[in-house]
Amino acid sequence: MSKTRVFFCTDIHGSNICFRKFLGAAQFYNANTIICSGDLTGKLMVPIVQRTDRSYVVRWPIEKEIKNSKELEEVETLVSNSGYYPYRTNSEEVRELMADKDKENAVINHLMIERVKQWCDLADGFLKDKTTKCYLSPGNDDIQEIDPILNEAHFVLNPEAKVTDIDGIREMITLGYSNPTPWDLPRDTTEEQLGNKIEALMSQVKDPKNILLNVHVPPYNSGLDTAPDLDETLKPKMYDGNALTKPVGSTAVRAAIEKYQPLMGLHGHIHEIKAAVKIGRTVCINGGSEYGEGILRGAIIDFDDRGLRSYQFVAG
Numbered sequence: 001m002s003k004t005r006v007f008f009c010t011d012i013h014g015s016n017i018c019f020r021k022f023l024g025a026a027q028f029y030n031a032n033t034i035i036c037s038g039d040l041t042g043k044l045m046v047p048i049v050q051r052t053d054r055s056y057v058v059r060w061p062i063e064k065e066i067k068n069s070k071e072l073e074e075v076e077t078l079v080s081n082s083g084y085y086p087y088r089t090n091s092e093e094v095r096e097l098m099a100d101k102d103k104e105n106a107v108i109n110h111l112m113i114e115r116v117k118q119w120c121d122l123a124d125g126f127l128k129d130k131t132t133k134c135y136l137s138p139g140n141d142d143i144q145e146i147d148p149i150l151n152e153a154h155f156v157l158n159p160e161a162k163v164t165d166i167d168g169i170r171e172m173i174t175l176g177y178s179n180p181t182p183w184d185l186p187r188d189t190t191e192e193q194l195g196n197k198i199e200a201l202m203s204q205v206k207d208p209k210n211i212l213l214n215v216h217v218p219p220y221n222s223g224l225d226t227a228p229d230l231d232e233t234l235k236p237k238m239y240d241g242n243a244l245t246k247p248v249g250s251t252a253v254r255a256a257i258e259k260y261q262p263l264m265g266l267h268g269h270i271h272e273i274k275a276a277v278k279i280g281r282t283v284c285i286n287g288g289s290e291y292g293e294g295i296l297r298g299a300i301i302d303f304d305d306r307g308l309r310s311y312q313f314v315a316g
Contacts, residue, residue, distance in 0.1 A: 228243050
């Protein structure tokens with residue numbers, strides 16, 4: 001009986017240490033397929049400002065003076081492992097970036113692109129002599145400019161907007177898009193457009209009931225999509241001292257699962273949720289994310305000739 005073991009994770013948001021753990025998951029969990037699906041890039045740049053005496057100062061998480069190259073390297077490693085982008089600069093450039101949002105965004109986008117390049121190079125070197133399949137795809141937070149980098153890697157496969165043969169038995173469709181969020185992110189789209197994208201891919205699969213529906217956003221009102229209910233200032237709404245929550249997943253994703261009943265739904269997007277639910281016959285999972293603490297959350301999923309054999313949430 002043939003067996004396939006998948007390690008699945010999402011939302012590592014630029015964390016160097018989480019990406020290294022992702023690559024190591026193949027050997028650690030004895031997985032022949034590893035999937036990191038959505039929101040690969042980080043959210044913030046951390047300026048490391050050089051002073052006239054050639055020392056540096058960084059305000060992360062509190063103001064800290066950096067006196068030598070060893071301390072500088074240590075700070076940059078900590079920042080990068082937390083998913084942020086250390087950026088060596090000076091006071092004049094900091095003032096320019098604060099005054100020009102477009103210029104600041106250009107710097108951050110450059111840092112995002114460079115880190116994805118570094119990750120692809122690292123993965124190519126790590127996977128060169130192995131049989132592991134490694135899938136890396138963008139999420140709704142990720143700028144479009146990282147796609148060519150993922151596509152050009154030698155041993156990293158970008159399954160975005162494709163039907164992918166996983167093991168000769170099962171296929172996977174992948175979409176990093178999300179229904180609208182309050183932040184108007186690069187791959188936010190309407191429910192109608194998201195539904196159309198799913199339908200276009202589903203029309204290409206051999207057996208809808210034997211696929212992995214790898215869509216970054218979870219199905220609506222599934223328990224995998226519970227998030228804080230935000231007011232117009234993007235602060236959590238409160239009642240009687242408690243934060244209110246609501247489902248924020250996609251109705252289009254839910255409709256597709258109910259219609260096609262795929263083998264599994266693989267989702268992320270909502271970091272605080274680590275859970276599995278069934279919608280009809282379909283097992284849907286969200287492994288959660290703690291990238292800021294350098295913890296890689298995910299799931300080990302085992303398949304055999306009969307279908308889904310087991311799944312287990314893991315963290316490391």
